[in-house]
Amino acid sequence: MENKQRAVAVTAEVPNEGGDPLEEEATITSGQLQEIKEPEETEKTVTLEQVQAVLMAKKDEGKNMAIKELLQKYGTTRLTDIDPARYARLLKEAEAL
Numbered sequence: 001m002e003n004k005q006r007a008v009a010v011t012a013e014v015p016n017e018g019g020d021p022l023e024e025e026a027t028i029t030s031g032q033l034q035e036i037k038e039p040e041e042t043e044k045t046v047t048l049e050q051v052q053a054v055l056m057a058k059k060d061e062g063k064n065m066a067i068k069e070l071l072q073k074y075g076t077t078r079l080t081d082i083d084p085a086r087y088a089r090l091l092k093e094a095e096a097l
Contacts, residue, residue, distance in 0.1 A: 012037040051079060054094045066097045 055067055070093055074082050082090060 014094075046091050048079070048084065048087065049088050051091050051094060055079065056092060058094060058097045063097050070094060070097065 058067055068077070069090060070090070071077055071079065071082075071095075074086065076082060
């Protein structure tokens, strides 16, 4: 048992030459952290009405089949059946039609 304790002590004294990823993460500034969080907050603010507006515009362009396929990709034929947490991704895909 004494040998194991000695080995641990020696290992603890050896510097990590490859860099510690946890120490690198600790150097993130609050400004950088804010930048990381902003896209998530933007995704949460997409509303049903915003998605409907884009889909209606695409419908007016004659893209009915593409809209149906997009909704089926989300497992439904009705926009109101889609989880609101998925609206941001759906909106992005709808805009790309």
